[in-house]
Amino acid sequence: MNKKVIFRILMALAVYGVFVLLVVNFYDDNPANMKWEDREAFNRQYIAKLKLDSFTFEQAIENLGSPDITEAKKVGETNYQVMFYRTQHMKSDGITTQEECTPLLFSNGLLTAIGNVAYEQFKSL
Structure with missing residues (x-):
């Protein structure tokens, strides 16, 4: 190959490298900025990896963003909060329901249950 072709290939690789660095450093991959389809997929994948008693309320807000629906109550000295994150599309009506x-x-800021059992436990408190 001649020097011109090699130079152009190297320049293209350098421009691509700069582009990748800019995207990695400046693209805000925040769930609040995602399309609803992407956010559902992100929520499903993220929630599937969670471990009980090692994930906090603050981490949920930081990593998943604001919940679509939330309820809270205090029983004795324990604060309970159930947060609903959209993970499955059911009906195109513009309203997010608990079923979605x-x-x-x-419990006191620590994850104690995931899925339908979480809401059942919350309601029975």
Whole structure:
């Protein structure tokens, strides 16, 4: 190959490298900025990896964003909060319902249950 072709290939690789660095450093991959389809997929994948008693309320807000629906109550000295994150589309009506969400139950800020059992536990408190 001649020097011109090699130079152009190297320049293209350099421009691509700069583009990748800019995207990695400046693109805000925040769930609040995602399309609803992407956010559902993100929520499903993220929630599937959660471990009980090692995930906090603050981490949920930081990593998943604001919940679509939330409920809270205090029983004795314990604060309970159930947060619903949209994970499955059911009806195109512009309204997010509990049936379209996965509930996460937090007890004093620590994750104690995931899924339908979380909301059942919350209601029975």
